[in-house]
Amino acid sequence: MNIEQMCIAAKAAAMQLASLSTAIKDAALLAMADAFEANCDAIFEANRKDLEAAERNGISGAMLKRLELTEKKVAQMADGVRQIAALRDPVGQTIEGYIRPNGMEVRKIRVPIGVIGIIYESRPNVTADAAALCLKAGNAVILRGGSEAINSNLAIAKVMRDAIIPCGVPEGAVQIVETTDRAAAMELMKMKPYIDCLIPRGGKGLIKTVVENSTIPVIEHLDGNCHVYVDADADLKMAEEIAFNAKVQNPGVCNAMETLLVNEQIAHEFLPKICARLIEAGVEIRACEKARKIVDGLKEATEEDWETEYLDLILALKVVSGLDEAIEHINKYGSRHSDSIVTENYSAARRFTREVDSACVFVNVSTRFSDGYEFGKGAEMGISTQKLHARGPMGVEEITTYKYVVTGSGQLRQ
Amino acid sequence: MNIEQMCIAAKAAAMQLASLSTAIKDAALLAMADAFEANCDAIFEANRKDLEAAERNGISGAMLKRLELTEKKVAQMADGVRQIAALRDPVGQTIEGYIRPNGMEVRKIRVPIGVIGIIYESRPNVTADAAALCLKAGNAVILRGGSEAINSNLAIAKVMRDAIIPCGVPEGAVQIVETTDRAAAMELMKMKPYIDCLIPRGGKGLIKTVVENSTIPVIEHLDGNCHVYVDADADLKMAEEIAFNAKVQNPGVCNAMETLLVNEQIAHEFLPKICARLIEAGVEIRACEKARKIVDGLKEATEEDWETEYLDLILALKVVSGLDEAIEHINKYGSRHSDSIVTENYSAARRFTREVDSACVFVNVSTRFSDGYEFGKGAEMGISTQKLHARGPMGVEEITTYKYVVTGSGQLRQ
Numbered sequence: 131m132n133i134e135q136m137c138i139a140a141k142a143a144a145m146q147l148a149s150l151s152t153a154i155k156d157a158a159l160l161a162m163a164d165a166f167e168a169n170c171d172a173i174f175e176a177n178r179k180d181l182e183a184a185e186r187n188g189i190s191g192a193m194l195k196r197l198e199l200t201e202k203k204v205a206q207m208a209d210g211v212r213q214i215a216a217l218r219d220p221v222g223q224t225i226e227g228y229i230r231p232n233g234m235e236v237r238k239i240r241v242p243i244g245v246i247g248i249i250y251e252s253r254p255n256v257t258a259d260a261a262a263l264c265l266k267a268g269n270a271v272i273l274r275g276g277s278e279a280i281n282s283n284l285a286i287a288k289v290m291r292d293a294i295i296p297c298g299v300p301e302g303a304v305q306i307v308e309t310t311d312r313a314a315a316m317e318l319m320k321m322k323p324y325i326d327c328l329i330p331r332g333g334k335g336l337i338k339t340v341v342e343n344s345t346i347p348v349i350e351h352l353d354g355n356c357h358v359y360v361d362a363d364a365d366l367k368m369a370e371e372i373a374f375n376a377k378v379q380n381p382g383v384c385n386a387m388e389t390l391l392v393n394e395q396i397a398h399e400f401l402p403k404i405c406a407r408l409i410e411a412g413v414e415i416r417a418c419e420k421a422r423k424i425v426d427g428l429k430e431a432t433e434e435d436w437e438t439e440y441l442d443l444i445l446a447l448k449v450v451s452g453l454d455e456a457i458e459h460i461n462k463y464g465s466r467h468s469d470s471i472v473t474e475n476y477s478a479a480r481r482f483t484r485e486v487d488s489a490c491v492f493v494n495v496s497t498r499f500s501d502g503y504e505f506g507k508g509a510e511m512g513i514s515t516q517k518l519h520a521r522g523p524m525g526v527e528e529i530t531t532y533k534y535v536v537t538g539s540g541q542l543r544q
Numbered sequence: 545m546n547i548e549q550m551c552i553a554a555k556a557a558a559m560q561l562a563s564l565s566t567a568i569k570d571a572a573l574l575a576m577a578d579a580f581e582a583n584c585d586a587i588f589e590a591n592r593k594d595l596e597a598a599e600r601n602g603i604s605g606a607m608l609k610r611l612e613l614t615e616k617k618v619a620q621m622a623d624g625v626r627q628i629a630a631l632r633d634p635v636g637q638t639i640e641g642y643i644r645p646n647g648m649e650v651r652k653i654r655v656p657i658g659v660i661g662i663i664y665e666s667r668p669n670v671t672a673d674a675a676a677l678c679l680k681a682g683n684a685v686i687l688r689g690g691s692e693a694i695n696s697n698l699a700i701a702k703v704m705r706d707a708i709i710p711c712g713v714p715e716g717a718v719q720i721v722e723t724t725d726r727a728a729a730m731e732l733m734k735m736k737p738y739i740d741c742l743i744p745r746g747g748k749g750l751i752k753t754v755v756e757n758s759t760i761p762v763i764e765h766l767d768g769n770c771h772v773y774v775d776a777d778a779d780l781k782m783a784e785e786i787a788f789n790a791k792v793q794n795p796g797v798c799n800a801m802e803t804l805l806v807n808e809q810i811a812h813e814f815l816p817k818i819c820a821r822l823i824e825a826g827v828e829i830r831a832c833e834k835a836r837k838i839v840d841g842l843k844e845a846t847e848e849d850w851e852t853e854y855l856d857l858i859l860a861l862k863v864v865s866g867l868d869e870a871i872e873h874i875n876k877y878g879s880r881h882s883d884s885i886v887t888e889n890y891s892a893a894r895r896f897t898r899e900v901d902s903a904c905v906f907v908n909v910s911t912r913f914s915d916g917y918e919f920g921k922g923a924e925m926g927i928s929t930q931k932l933h934a935r936g937p938m939g940v941e942e943i944t945t946y947k948y949v950v951t952g953s954g955q956l957r958q
Contacts, residue, residue, distance in 0.1 A: 149898065228920065234909055236919055243931050326931050341759055347932040348761065368954040375956040483949045484563065490948040495648055498957035499950065505650055506642065517657050517740050517945040518761040519933040531931040534904040535897045536913065540782040542789040543912035 133317040136305050137324035140245045140270040143302030147268045148242050150299070152219040155265055158297035159215035162262060163208040165293035166286075170204045176285035177254065184278055192382030192442045196253050197279055206503070207255050211262045213508035220526050221268045234538040240530045242268035244326035247318055248511065249274045249340060251332035254282035259502075259509035260329075261290050261304045267526045270303050272325070274318060276332070277310035284308065319344040327519075327529075331512040349519055351512035353439040354384030354467035356497040359456040359482070361473035362395040368494060369472040370404050375496040376470070378411045382441050384513060385468050385500040389436060389446040391456045394420065397449045401425050405447075413443045420449035436463040453478050457485045464488060467515055468500035468522075489515065489522035547731040550719050551738035554659045554684040557716030561682045562656050564713070566633040569679055572711035573629035576676060577622040579707035580700075584618045590699035591668065598692060606796030606856045610667050611693055620917070621669050625676045627922030634940050635682045648952035654944045656682035658740035661732055662925065663688045663754060665746035668696035673916075673923035674743075675704050675718045681940045684717050686739070688732060690746070691724035698722065733758040741933075741943075745926040763933055765926035767853040768798030768881035770911040773870040773896070775887035776809040782908060783886040784818050789910040790884070792825045796855050798927060799882050799914040803850060803860040805870045808834065811863045815839050819861075827857045834863035850877040867892050871899050878902060881929055882914035882936075903929065903936035 131139070166173070177199040184197055220240050227237040246269045250256045257273055264271035275283035287306035295301060307314055319328065322345045330340035331351035340348055358376050360369040376387035392400055397420070405415060405425045416435045417428040428447070435446040436459070450456045460469050470492035471482040479493045490500040500523060502510020507525025514520045520528035545553070580587070591613040598611055634654050641651040660683045664670045671687055678685035689697035701720035709715060721728055733742065736759045744754035745765035755762055772790050774783040790801035806814055811834070819829060819839045830849045831842040842861070849860040850873070864870045874883050884906035885896040893907045904914040914937060916924020921939025928934045934942035 148901075230918070230920055234913065345755055347930060349932070365954070371954060371956055379957050479951070483951075487562075488947065490950060493949075493951040495950055495952035495955045496957050499648065499955060500948075504644070504957070505948070506644055516761060518763070521945050522948045531935050533902065534914075534919070534936045535907075536904060536909055537893070537897075537907040538909035540779070540785060541909045541913060542785055543793050543910050543918070 133307070133314055133321065136272055136302075136307070137245070137321045139302030140272055140305060141324045143300040144242065144244045144270040146300045147265075147270055147303055148221070150268065154298045155219070155268070156215045158294040158299045159211050159262055159265060161293040161297050162258075162290050163211040163215070165289045166204055166208045166211070166258065169289045170201065173199060173204060173282065173285050173289065176281040179281040180254070180279050189278070190442060195380070196382045197282075199254060199282060203255060207258045210259060210503055210509040214262045214266050214526065217266065217508060217526060219266070220530050225532055232541050234536055234541050237535045238532050239535050240527070240532050243529060243531050245270045245272065245324055246327050246329065246529060247272045247274065247321070247325045247346070248329045248331065249315055249318065249336065250330075250512070251276040251278070251336060254279040254286060256331065256512070257283045257286040257306070258290065260511055261287070263509055263511055263526050263529060265294065265299065265303060267529045269529055272305050272307065272318065274307040274315055275310070280310050316343060319346065322346050329511055349514050349524070350516040352515040353465050354386070354500075354513070354515075355388050355437065355439045355463065355465040356385055356467055356500075357389045357391055357460050357464055357469045358387050358497060359391040359450075359460070359469070359471045360393060360396065360400060361453065361471055361475060361478050362393040363475035363478060364393075364396065364472040365474055366396060366400050369400065370407065372470065372472055372494070372496050373404055374407055374411070376498055377408060377413060377445055378443070379496075379498055381443050383498075384439070385497050386441070387445070387497050388439055389448065389463070391448050391450050391459060392421070393456075394449050394451055397421070397424055408445060411443070413445050415445050415447050417447040418449055421447050424449075439465065453481060457482065460486050460488070465515060467513065468492065468497045470495060470497050489513065547721070547728055547735065550686055550716075550721070551659070551735045553716030554686055554719060555738045557714040558656065558658045558684040560714045561679075561684055561717055562635070564682065568712045569633070569682070570629045572708040572713045573625050573676055573679060575707040575711050576672075576704050577625040577629070579703045580618055580622040580625070580672065583703045584615070587613060587618060587696065587699050587703065590695040593695040594668070594693050603692070604856060609794070610796045611696075613668060613696060617669060621672045624673060624917055624923035628676050628680050628940065631680065631922060631940060633680070634944050639946055646955050648950055648955050651949045652946050653949050654941070654946050657943055657945050659684045659686065659738055660741050660743065660943060661686045661688065661735070661739045661760070662743045662745065663729055663732065663750065664744075664926070665690040665692070665750060668693040668700060670745065670926070671697045671700040671720070672704065674925055675701070677923055677925055677940050677943060679708065679713065679717060681943045683943055686719050686721065686732065688721040688729055689724070694724050730757060733760065736760050743925055763928050763938070764930040766929040767879050768800070768914075768927070769802050769851065769853045769877065769879040770799055770881055770914075771803045771805055771874050771878055771883045772801050772911060773805040773864075773874070773883070773885045774807060774810065774814060775867065775885055775889060775892050776807040777889035777892060778807075778810065778886040779888055780810060780814050783814065784821065786884065786886055786908070786910050787818055788821055788825070790912055791822060791827060791859055792857070793910075793912055795857050798853070799911050800855070801859070801911050802853055803862065803877070805862050805864050805873060806835070807870075808863050808865055811835065811838055822859060825857070827859050829859050829861050831861040832863055835861050838863075853879065867895060871896065874900050874902070879929060881927065882906065882911045884909060884911050903927065
């Protein structure tokens with residue numbers, strides 16, 4: 131099938147999906163979860179091909195880790211899908227309802243968006259997460275993954291389709307673009323008559339291409355230049371654990387910390403400990419002048435470092451005069467993704483959460499929790515970095531829209 | 545000021561507006577409402593210039609009515625602004641909140657979008673409505689109205705700015721583009737670093753230009769090809785009143801009925817009465833074959849009539865075999881704006897509201913109620929015809945976004 135044929139099939143499927151029963155959708159999701167576990171050998175075999183190609187292309191460690199499917203990751207994929215099945219069906223939910231003075235009843239009812247296209251790079255589990263969320267929300271989805279994970283993506287898509295179609299889900303509900311050539315992606319961006327929403331999820335180049343070429347409304351999933359700010363009133367042991375976790379636990383993902391900001395009042399006590407621990411874990415630290423005076427041997431940070439999403443074991447480090455400078459730095463250099471403060475001070479926590487203009491603002495929590503699964507959404511379509519429609523981790527509710535249902539008894543406009 | 549300077553001022557204002565107190569915003573709104581009433585002579589004088597120019601350009605009756613500001617309309621503008629002042633501040637509202645198994649508290653908090661640009665045609669009261677809604681929601685707004693209402697728009701904007709700035713609202717909060725040349729509008733569409741959302745409100749040509757040229761996320765406000773379907777089980781007297789009101793009460797607006805669908809079982813009884821009444825009111829009826837056999841002298845409808853938003857005293861009329869054909873016709877030819885069924889049948893009402901894929905679906909209510917003011921929102925930014933972010937009449941909540949505020953006690957990702 132070519133792109134337009136896929137779009138036509140998706141649109142037809144979306145009409146059916148909008149009124150497909152919750153029972154059928156949930157049964158299909160449970161079948162999908164079981165199928166991942168039953169077919170993990172086939173998935174691993176396809177994934178090995180991608181990993182070998184990546185190694186031949188000299189892909190770095192953190193990026194390889196994003197690409198690799200482990201038993202733990204497949205188990206989490208299946209668990210996420212089961213969690214999605216267990217969620218209340220968002221379709222038909224009354225978001226708001228009230229009666230007007232003229233007696234007319236106004237209800238805002240949640241409905242599917244229709245057809246969603248997702249153009250993504252790297253992580254193959256996105257294939258499963260996106261398909262499961264779209265199915266639950268009654269949307270048809272067209273998946274277009276990157277070349278680096280194409281074998282894994284095709285294997286996962288086959289397992290899903292084989293599981294859900296026998297349950298009564300229409301053929302066009304979950305489709306994957308089998309080619310990774312650029313022309314197919316460009317064609318997808320022009321399919322406005324069929325696609326209601328396009329989600330690009332990947333690096334700056336991908337997002338820019340989609341925003342500039344798409345005539346379909348887009349939800350951007352751009353970079354995560356995330357910060358942890360250690361306040362003067364922080365519990366320094368907690369701050370050390372959070373900073374270490376945010377940088378090292380999985381450095382190749384968008385919610386990993388890229389810049390650590392440290393209040394100058396506690397920098398002398400805090401920096402030697404955290405730097406030693408990060409360096410021991412293999413992290414390269416690029417620091418401001420003040421930090422380099424406290425800890426010997428740190429590399430010098432340039433202006434570019436404050437703006438960079440490394441996605442690797444590299445950290446920018448800055449000593450700041452206080453909360454004002456921390457908030458200003460984050461709002462200036464950050465990507466409005468996820469930022470955390472470590473503090474025991476009530477007013478500092480309140481100001482940080484109000485004034486930092488990011489999708490997710492954390493107090494005393496690792497930025498790594500900025501994630502649909504961790505937020506209890508089962509999985510995520512991605513983490514929106516734009517303000518329109520949805521912001522932060524997108525689960526089933528964030529891929530729905532609504533309609534107004536208004537009932538009356540012959541009301542006329544005066 | 546040129547467009548970029550206006551955008552810079554708007555962005556700076558948006559930062560201040562986000563934390564401006566509810567008390568200051570509401571006081572400014574009340575001052576704005578009072579100022580409309582106190583300065584209505586100046587507004588009418590500017591409006592007269594626009595009306596004279598429109599008459600010279602041969603603008604039709606319904607369009608002239610859209611452009612004209614009457615005492616009733618200014619009173620409604622002021623009343624709408626007072627209603628907006630009385631609404632609860634949407635900023636800071638907790639949309640959802642829960643605790644995760646690891647003890648972290650997740651809250652979804654409503655926040656302003658930032659800077660909103662609105663490019664609109666015709667009706668000058670949009671200038672007031674958009675500014676008041678944006679101020680309440682903590683957004684800065686850049687208004688760019690059409691040439692046909694430029695004098696009215698500039699007069700309204702001056703009255704507003706003079707009223708709100710002394711109340712403590714930043715200078716850049718409400719700005720109007722003084723020129724109506726196309727180049728300025730095109731420049732606005734490229735101001736992605738400053739503008740978070742662009743709302744085009746007008747005809748197909750305007751929307752197409754914006755969608756194709758804007759790199760800023762867009763909320764489309766396209767045409768309203770609205771339907772009333774008179775079911776076999778309708779109260780025919782109620783149906784007659786609703787159909788007449790939906791067509792005649794204000795034919796130049798997007799929520800006026802453009803096509804009337806009538807069930808063939810009651811067509812012989814219903815059509816003679818409603819057609820006589822519509823014709824008496826000056827409506828030109830373009831009808832299908834079946835209707836023309838029942839009522840003499842009706843003009844023949846072409847395929848194009850089913851797709852047309854007349855915005856005038858013209859009506860397309862079709863006799864349908866039943867609910868299935870009515871729903872199919874609406875989903876095929878309609879613009880997914882506002883559609884109404886008149887029926888006493890429970891199942892027909894239920895199917896119509898579920899299966900018609902429009903922003904607003906009505907049962908036994910005139911389509912003319914598809915309106916922010918009538919929905920209790922005080923006013924509206926317009927009526928969104930896209931599915932992303934907001935659908936149907938947009939009030940203050942629909943021009944906000946949210947952030948996740950997550951608080952914990954040192955949670956780390958495993």
